Amino acid sequence: MEFVISEMEREPIDFDLELAPGAVDLGEEAEQQGPLATSGSAEVIHEHRGPKDIVADIRLRGSFRGLFQVPCARCVEPVSIPLAADFDLIFRPAAADAEAAERSITAPETEIGYYLNDSLALEDVLREQVLLSLPVRTLCKPDCKGLCPRCGINRNCQTCSCQVGPSDLRWTALAGLRDRIEFKN
Ligand SMILES: [Zn+2]
C-alpha cells in the first residue's frame, strides 16, 4: 500500500489490512507465517521552516501483529514467535534535510525516516518495524543443546558418541574428518 502525498493532503488515510506472506520482504532474518495484520492512519504534517519553506512530513501511526519464524540461535531449527508492536513515525521528503544534515551533523533527529518521490510504501515501513521488534537471540527452548561441534547433529533429537572436551576442541576439525573416513570404510 502506497501513501501518496497529494491524497493525504485531502484527508488522512486510514488502513486496516492483512498482508500475505511475501508482501513484506523480510530477507533472511525472519519468515512470515500466515497473515500480517496491520492498521492505522497516515497524514501529512506541514513543517513551516520559513515563509516559503514548507516541508510536507508524513506521520504514520499504527500497529501490526503476526507470526514469524526465525532460526534457533543454537540448533538453527525454525522457531515460531508471535510479534506485535505499535508505531508512531515521521517521514520527511528525502531532499528536505540534505542541506541541514551538512550544517549540523549532530542533529538529535535520528528517529526521523525519509520518503522519496512523494509517496511512502507501508510494506517498507513494516519491514523495518518487524525486524526491529525481533528478539536479539531466539532459542527453540531454554535448554537447547545445540549442534555437536564435531559431527553437526542436532543434540536435541540425537545422541552422538563424540566426546568434546576443552582439550579436544583443537582436534575437532581433524577428528571430524577422521570419523567420516572411518565411516566410509
Ligand atoms: Zn534450538
Ligand SMILES: [Zn+2]
Ligand atoms: Zn557429535
